[in-house]
Amino acid sequence: MNTIYQKKHELWLHILFASFAINDEEIKSKLYDFSQIAFRHMKWLGSDLLSSNADYNYDRDMLLLKQDSVFAVLNALKDQVKQMQKLYSNNVLDKRVQTDDTYLLQYLEQLLQDQSNNQEVSAFNMQRKWPEADLDPVQTDALTLFLFEESYKEYELILVYAYMQARTNETLHFDVFQDLIDESHFHLKSFGNMMAKLGILALPRELHEMTYKIKDLEKFVKDGIAEEEAAKEMCKELSEAINEPKLSSFFDFINYQESYHIQLMQKLL
Amino acid sequence: MLENVKMPEGINKDVMEHLMYPKNYGKLDNPSCVGVAQDEKTGEYVVFYTLLEGDTIKDVKFATNGCQDTVVVGSMYTDMIKGQSIEHANKALALIGKKLGTSMSKQQEICAEMVLNGFIASMMNYDNIQNGKTEEMHVLKMQESCQVEEQK
Numbered sequence: 001m002n003t004i005y006q007k008k009h010e011l012w013l014h015i016l017f018a019s020f021a022i023n024d025e026e027i028k029s030k031l032y033d034f035s036q037i038a039f040r041h042m043k044w045l046g047s048d049l050l051s052s053n054a055d056y057n058y059d060r061d062m063l064l065l066k067q068d069s070v071f072a073v074l075n076a077l078k079d080q081v082k083q084m085q086k087l088y089s090n091n092v093l094d095k096r097v098q099t100d101d102t103y104l105l106q107y108l109e110q111l112l113q114d115q116s117n118n119q120e121v122s123a124f125n126m127q128r129k130w131p132e133a134d135l136d137p138v139q140t141d142a143l144t145l146f147l148f149e150e151s152y153k154e155y156e157l158i159l160v161y162a163y164m165q166a167r168t169n170e171t172l173h174f175d176v177f178q179d180l181i182d183e184s185h186f187h188l189k190s191f192g193n194m195m196a197k198l199g200i201l202a203l204p205r206e207l208h209e210m211t212y213k214i215k216d217l218e219k220f221v222k223d224g225i226a227e228e229e230a231a232k233e234m235c236k237e238l239s240e241a242i243n244e245p246k247l248s249s250f251f252d253f254i255n256y257q258e259s260y261h262i263q264l265m266q267k268l269l
Numbered sequence: 270m271l272e273n274v275k276m277p278e279g280i281n282k283d284v285m286e287h288l289m290y291p292k293n294y295g296k297l298d299n300p301s302c303v304g305v306a307q308d309e310k311t312g313e314y315v316v317f318y319t320l321l322e323g324d325t326i327k328d329v330k331f332a333t334n335g336c337q338d339t340v341v342v343g344s345m346y347t348d349m350i351k352g353q354s355i356e357h358a359n360k361a362l363a364l365i366g367k368k369l370g371t372s373m374s375k376q377q378e379i380c381a382e383m384v385l386n387g388f389i390a391s392m393m394n395y396d397n398i399q400n401g402k403t404e405e406m407h408v409l410k411m412q413e414s415c416q417v418e419e420q421k
Contacts, residue, residue, distance in 0.1 A: 026380035043396055066372065126285060141280050148288050148337045202289035205340065210305075223312040236402065 004087050004094070005045050012031070012038040013203060014080045015104070017064055018073050020192035020201055021123040027070070027111060034104050039158075039185075041097045046166050053251065057209060058159050066124035070117055078108045123196035131197055132135055133244040140198075143240050146234060147195050148202075154188035155204035156183075156211060157224075163212045176267050183261060187254065197211045208231040221268045228265070231260040284341055292338050293347035295420045302398060303406035304390025306383045308335075315339060316406070317387035324354050331387060338380040346384050358388060379403065383411055 004043050015038050015133055019031035067073045081101050088094040111117050116204065128140050165177035195201045214220045235255035239248040273412045280288075281343045297318035313335040320328040329351050331343045345365055352360035365373070373381065386409045394407035 126282075126289075144280060144288075144339055152337075200285070201288060205291055205294050206332070208334070210314060210316060210332075211334045219312070226311075 002049055002054065002056045004089075005042065005049060006059055007084050007087055008038060008042050008045055008097075008268050009058065010060055010062045011041055011080055011084050011101075013060075013062065013064075014077055015171060016188075017192065017201065017203065018077045018263040019071050020189075020196045021067065021121050022070055023121075024070070024117065027117065030107065034100075034107075036185070037100050041100070043162065043166070045097070046162075050166060054227075057206045058163075058212060060206050062203070064201070068121050068124070070119050070121060071112060071243060074108050074112055074117075078105065078112070081105050081108070122199055124200040127198040127199040129199070130247075132246060135242065135244065139244075141241050142238055143194075143198060143247075144198065146201070146238050147191050147198070149234075150231065151188060151195060152204040152259070153227070154184045154191060155208055157184040158188065159207055160212045160214070164214060164217075173268060176236055176264050179264055180261060183257065187257075190250075190254075218269060225262050225265050228258045228262045230239075278295040280290065283345075287341045287344040291344040293330050293351065294340075295330050295332060297328060300328075300330075300391075302391045302395035303385050304388055304392065304394050305406055305408045306386035306411055307408055308383065313339070313383070315343060315383050315387035317384075318353075318392040319388070319391040319395070321351070321355075324349050324356075326353055326355065326358060331384070333383075335383065336376075336380065338377045339383060342381045343384045343387075346381075346388075355392065363389060379411075386411065 002028070012035055015031055016035035019028050021036055022028050022031065046056050065076060066099055067076065081104055085098065085105075088098045128144060130140065130143070130211055161177045161181045161184070165181065192201065193203055232255050235251040235258070239251035239255065242248055242251070273328045277343040296316075297320055299320065300318040304317045304319070304320045305314055306317075313333070315331060315333045315335065319326060331347055333339050333343060342362075342365055346362055349364065353361070361405050361417045362381055365381055376392040391409045393409070394404055397404045397407060
């Protein structure tokens with residue numbers, strides 16, 4: 001529907017998942033910041049389209065290739081940024097956005113010049129071995145399924161809330177959507193990094209428009225609250241099943257966070 | 270590069286592949302018919318795009334906002350029926366349990382039924398279109414919700 005918007009959506013995911021895949025904390029953190037910039041680009045490009053009576057959707061056409069080295073990840077990302085550069089027009093917003101991407105390109109090239117950055121990437125090796133504790137097969141399966149389920153859910157929530165935020169005229173709703181988007185970014189970041197540690201990093205599946213074109217906000221919010229309740233229960237069960245102090249306290253923390261997501265969502269009713 | 274990795278015990282490699290890279294996921298640009306199976310209680314759906322050439326399913330895609338069980342079953346099922354006859358598609362779902370490597374739980378059975386109903390709905394859409402009806406997609410409401418209590 002809109003090529004720049006779609007490619008920016010794909011680039012956001014490429015940067016985000018490169019950040020998850022790479023173990024080096026400094027590179028990971030910097031790429032994550034760039035991914036957040038790309039997400040804000042999406043927001044501004046989307047808003048620009050809507051104000052000119054055009055529209056966008058969340059279609060994607062991308063693969064996340066299994067890479068086994070940092071340079072393979074960075075080179076793939078570099079190609080994506082270069083492809084993106086060709087799409088910008090001469091308008092003010094595109095030019096501004098392009099300068100951010102140019103800086104990202106410079107950063108990637110700088111990393112690629114230093115061979116010591118070329119470490120092994122284990123994010124796709126499917127070994128499902130949790131590095132910080134010995135988990136038995138049942139615990140590992142439970143953690144695996146939880147991460148697939150919830151990483152998709154957080155991606156879905158980010159995009160659905162962003163879609164609604166772009167179309168609301170109510171300040172309260174706008175603020176609530178922003179809080180929920182920020183929360184889901186944090187959760188997606190946590191789960192994505194955990195998937196990489198387990199060697200099962202994969203893109204969340206694409207959203208169908210039936211998911212984000214919400215016709216009945218009240219029903220959506222009520223279903224969403226039920227889903228948050230279910231997620232709380234899943235976290236509680238997982239925390240008990242895994243019985244590993246660090247992971248259990250993390251899932252308890254996520255469980256408690258879902259409580260104020262519910263509170264935020266109730267403000268939309 | 271990583272194709273020959275030995276999988277640890279637990280979820281089998283086939284299921285893991287379908288989880289990480291669901292097959293035939295998304296939508297078709299020019300389907301012959303579109304069907305939706307919907308669970309009104311949970312708001313979950315499976316949308317099924319089918320491209321037919323005579324009695325053969327030339328191409329197929331699905332999308333869902335449902336759980337990972339629905340994704341894995343949908344991925345396996347579409348993989349099994351692509352290029353096959355409609356008759357084969359109607360029988361293929363029974364073979365999914367074997368591919369999953371375990372017997373299906375009650376919840377997985379409902380997820381599988383939702384996938385099959387998506388396909389059936391697309392066939393109903395096809396029949397309706399053939400009979401001159403204007404219908405963008407055919408929607409089937411699920412009789413049983415996947416929000417079930419697991420038997421312990």
